[in-house]
Amino acid sequence: MDKHQTAIEQKHNYGIYILVWLALLILTALTVTVSGINFGAITVATALVIASVKSYLVLTVFMHLRSEMRAFRLFVVVALCFIIICFVLLFADYSFLGA
16 A cells, blocks of 8 residues: 555544634635725735635645645645746736836
């Protein structure tokens, strides 16, 4: 039996799914609340941080990323780095439009 088969056969506790679902509901309510408050320059950064936490929870718990093979996790990290680079370039360009 190899490492991948043991990851597939793992039993998951339903309690963790309920806790993560509740955390996602709370974070969604926080996102809606924050959208109505003007934080000035950090409003978008606050929304992105909340969205990042929600993405992390979904990736690790619901998509079982912790139990996946190392190569698959590497692909996810590369995709996330690409998204971060795109956001940095987007906001760099956007900051020059206001000048």
